[in-house]
Amino acid sequence: MTGPAKIPIPGELPLLAVPDAVLFPHERLTLELTGEPEKRLVDEALSGDRFLALFRAAASGEAMPRRGTAARIEQMRRGEDGAVRLTLLGVARVDAGPIVRAEPYPVIAASPAPAPSGHDLRIEALRRACHASFGELVLGGPDSEQVEIASRLRTAGHFADFVASRLRLAPDQRRALLETEDVELRLEQLGRFLDREKTIRDLQVRIEERVKTTLGEKERQSFLRQQIETIRGELGEADERETQIREMDRRLTETVLPPTVRQACCEEIVRLSRIPVQSAEFTIGRTHLDWVLELPWTSASADAIDLARARAILDRNHHGLGKIKERVLEFLAVRKLKRDSPPPLLCFVGPPGVGKTSLGLSIAEALRRKTAHLSLGAITDESEIRGHRRTYSGALPGKILQEIRRVGVRNPLFMIDEIDKIGSDFRGDPAASLLEVLDPEENRRFADHYVNLPFDLSEVFFITTANSTDSIPAGLLDRLEIIEFPGYTPEEKVRIAEKHLLPKQLRLHGLTPASLVVRRRAVRRVIDEYAIEAGLRALARPLAAICRKRASALLGGDRGRTAVDEADLPHYLGTSRHYPEIRGRRPEVGxxxxxxxxxxxxxxxxxxxxxxxxxxxxxxxxxxxxxxxxxxxxxxxxxxxxxxxxxxxxxxxxxxxxxxxxxxxxxxxxxxxxxxxxxxxxxxxxxxxxxxxxxxxxxxxxxxxxxxxxxxxxxxxxxxxxxxxxxxxxxxxxxxxxxxxxxxxxxxxxxxxxxxxxxxxx
Ligand SMILES: Nc1ncnc2c1ncn2[C@@H]1O[C@H](COP(=O)(O)OP(=O)(O)OP(=O)(O)O)[C@@H](O)[C@H]1O
Ligand SMILES: [Mg+2]
Structure with missing residues (x-):
């Protein structure tokens, strides 16, 4: 047994198990206890010899630690809240024996940890080495006089525990030292920990030097803080806020940002490092920072300008629409000649289902751009476009930046559907905010209320769609290049049905072109009588119905007729609901x-x-x-x-x-x-x-x-x-x-x- 156990340690001790508690002999520790059994334990100890056994509480699923510390209560105070605050002095390492009594608090048999006798000269050599390292570490700091005290301690065991208690060691390092009774081994361990501390400290000094010379003041602070946090993390000292701040700093260093944004983020982190982590403000700031760091400030996909390929893609997905395709190819050609020519601001106008959205998506494919998508259908609130101010609870950026973040590049093709349906009411004027999004003069510095830093949208290729230009606000209409989709003639529809819609439905229904043939006459009839709308969506439905019926017939073992002709339509589709409206009419008066x-x-x-x-x-x-x-x-x-x-x-x-x-x-x-x-x-x-x-x-x-x-x-x-x-x-x-x-x-x-x-x- 080491340590100045002038009073003999009793063989049975009340057991106080505290999470993470590691107490070296000669070390003091202040604890706060709130549980009833613990308070009772303290009361009864105080009326006796004041001894107790302090053990680290076992984590769930872990066995109780074998070794702990016999300690004496030096001081006890009762707080107003009923909690008991006590100061313990470590006396000696003890090993836990059997439990003698379990209620109202456990009492264990405890025996002093056995001390193998070490090699004196070797122990002395180790002690001197540790002493030198300890001196180097703390000299010049507030702990300088500890070096002197350490040199006067009589035993090497005491010396080791004293030094260990003065270092800021991580919990598991302390635990390892406490559990090692053998002085020689303990000094060896201590030496290793001291070396590690010294390495960290040297590293820190070097980083500081380098940072000082290469970075600006703000960044220097942020960078240093990050390093200090890393070191403190190693020491097991980082608290929740520090961990979070460190994480933010790390992300900030790893993210490529424009200087103004970086500056703003640094300032925000500095601000956060001063407010409590539990506060709502911290969470708001942290969420905001996450958003800012996740926006693609600088990442953009490279435009692949290959006119032949683009044309092939546009032709492959869409029949007709020649003028519109030409316009897109023109843009590509110009862009090829002049890299920084701004994308056009197109507005596709036409009846539902004529291919406005789907052509937009094909253009993205032809340009190899990512696609963002937003429908303004029911939007009446301007904050849906520009976000809420950060102070508003549950605030988020507007849909524009949300989409930009989702696609992860700052130059996607952005489809904005139904701009003619945009409304306005007491919650502001979404059309005006949309103007800021689309207007090439303004969108270079688009200011989302939430993000609150200008984001450059000028590389975004916007394609808007509308059913009619009538209800597009005039200010917006002025800036759009209107491209009309007039709808298709029946002949065009026949070709689209045969080339695009039917093959697609066949695929969707797991059919091969050989297993179902719809004769042209039948297609024509479907168009005239089952799907007379200008668009094509209505046409896909009867074709899908035919495919469904055919698929289930095939599953039912019907390998028979694969062709669908005009006369079969009522069987597949029921009697038609539409018919040419003037059929059956005759000249009439009035x-x-x-x-x-x-x-x-x-x-x-x-x-x-x-x-x-x-x-x-x-x-x-x-x-x-x-x-x-x-x-x-x-x-x-x-x-x-x-x-x-x-x-x-x-x-x-x-x-x-x-x-x-x-x-x-x-x-x-x-x-x-x-x-x-x-x-x-x-x-x-x-x-x-x-x-x-x-x-x-x-x-x-x-x-x-x-x-x-x-x-x-x-x-x-x-x-x-x-x-x-x-x-x-x-x-x-x-x-x-x-x-x-x-x-x-x-x-x-x-x-x-x-x-x-x-x-x-x-
Ligand atoms: N020219 C075309 N060639 C081939 N398929 C087409 C063509 N035009 C439209 N389609 C098809 O018609 C369907 C409907 O098109 P889309 O959804 O693009 O219509 P829209 O004009 O955006 O309608 P809405 O105004 O209702 O949004 C899509 O499946 C699309 O692939
Ligand atoms: Mg659409």
Missing amino acids: VATALAWTPSGGQILFVEATLMPGRQNLQITGHLGEVMRESAEAALSFVRSFLDKKGAPRELLEGHDIHIHVPAGAIAKDGPSAGVAIATALYSIISGYPVLHNVALTGEITLRGHVLPVGGVKQKILGAHRAGIRNVILPLRNLPELDEIPSEVRRRIQVIPVDRVEEIFA
């Missing part, structure tokens, strides 16, 4: 066909008029907007005066009420472009001449009978074609727009240009 533009493509509308005996009242129904009602009134006035001039009898003009109705409640009907159709229906009902059913009319009229041009001509004509119309009456001034109509549609539709309404009535 009904004219108008053309409407809707966000989902061109459509035909019927304008119905009836006469009832009365006094020239006009009733209008069918949920018409204000502009359309007024245009009906203008049409009626014109028709009346026209007939009057032609000498129509008075009672034909005056002795009745007129009711105009435009059925199809689901279509929003407004705008002046139905004027000509309304006038025609009115002329027909009053004069009694029937209107041809396969003629559709569009055009605004004035009170004097002039026909003014209208918008959406291309869509309207494609819609008329889908509906089976053969003749379209069009304002003369819209004639130049016919160039954009695919020739196969031009061939089937006869366009009759008019300048005055009378030309129709003739």
Whole structure:
């Protein structure tokens, strides 16, 4: 037994097990106890010889440590909270024997640890070496006089424990020293720990030197702190905050950042290192820093500009759309010549399902850019785009930077869908923030409220999509390069179905092209009767249904017919819900066909008029907007005066009420472009001449009978074609727009240009 056990240690000791407690003989330790059995143990020890056995509490699943320390209570104080604070003095190493009593606190049999006698000269040599190292380590520091004290200690064992207790050793190093009773071995161990401490210290000094000369003040601090934390971590001293700060510092050093961002991060880390880790502010700061460090400030994917390859990809995925593909290839060509030419800001406009989103994705593939994606559908809150300020609880960056982080590069192709659906309400104006995202002047320094550091979006290739330009805010519209997707003609749809949609559905259903053939006639019929929408999404559905049926027939052992023809369609798809809208119609009095533009493509509308005996009242129904009602009134006035001039009898003009109705409640009907159709229906009902059913009319009229041009001509004509119309009456001034109509549609539709309404009535 070593140590100054002047009072003999009792053979039975109350056991105090404390996590991580390692106490050397001669060392003092202050502990706080709150458990009832422990307090009772202390009380009873104090009334006796004040001895107890301090052992490290075993971690779960671990056996109780064999060796601990017999200690005396030197001092005890009771806190106001009822906790007991005591100071223990280590007396000697003891080995645990059997448990003598378990309640109310355990008492064990304890015996002094056996001390093998070492080799005196060797022990002395080791002691001197340790003493020298210890001196080197602490000299000049606050612990200098300890060196002197250590030299005066009588035994080598005491010396070893004393030095060990003055060093900042990690818990397991202390444990190893406590468990080694053999003085010679203990000194050897101590020597190794001292050497390690010295190495760490030298390293630290060298780093400091280097840092001082190469880094700026802020960075130097951050770098040094990181090193100190590493060293303290080695010493088992780092607390939770230090661990976290160290981790942040490490990440900051490892991340490539623009100087301003790095500076801001350094400052933030310094700030965090001063606030408690448990505080909400620490967590907020830490989360923010994580976000900032994860944004791709500098990483960008290299543009692979290979025009032939890009063209091949665009052609492979999408049929037609020639003009749009050309525009994209143009950009690539320019970019190839001039590396830093800014990407265009495109806006694809067209009905649903015409390939806006999917073409955008193909462009990304052609450019080898990563794709980010955001739909503005339901966004009314500007913070969804620009984020919340950091102080707002649960704040996050806006969706733009969230996506940028997700893709991990600062130059993705960014699809922003439905920009025409962006709303605004009391939570700010998302359209204005979107402007900051898209505007090449401003997006170089895009300021997300949360991130609060300007992020450069100027390398992002934005492609926006919309069903209509009408509801895109003007400021935004100005900056967009609008590219129209008019929708497809039935012939184009047939080709797309055969080349793209059907093969895709076959793949999705595990079928081979040999196991299912859909005849062209059948495809055509599906397009005409089961999927008349302008887009293609509706077309994929019946094709999928055919594949499903075929797949389950194959599984049922039916190896029979693989071809699907026109006549088989009802079997696969049920009877069709659509049919060309004018089929079954005949020339009628008082009904004219108008053309409407809707966000989902061109459509035909019927304008119905009836006469009832009365006094020239006009009733209008069918949920018409204000502009359309007024245009009906203008049409009626014109028709009346026209007939009057032609000498129509008075009672034909005056002795009745007129009711105009435009059925199809689901279509929003407004705008002046139905004027000509309304006038025609009115002329027909009053004069009694029937209107041809396969003629559709569009055009605004004035009170004097002039026909003014209208918008959406291309869509309207494609819609008329889908509906089976053969003749379209069009304002003369819209004639130049016919160039954009695919020739196969031009061939089937006869366009009759008019300048005055009378030309129709003739
Ligand atoms: N020209 C084309 N060639 C081949 N497939 C096409 C073509 N156009 C569209 N498609 C296919 O039609 C489907 C619908 O297209 P997409 O989702 O891109 O429509 P969208 O225009 O974005 O519609 P929305 O306005 O509803 O978002 C996709 O599966 C796409 O692959
Ligand atoms: Mg889309």
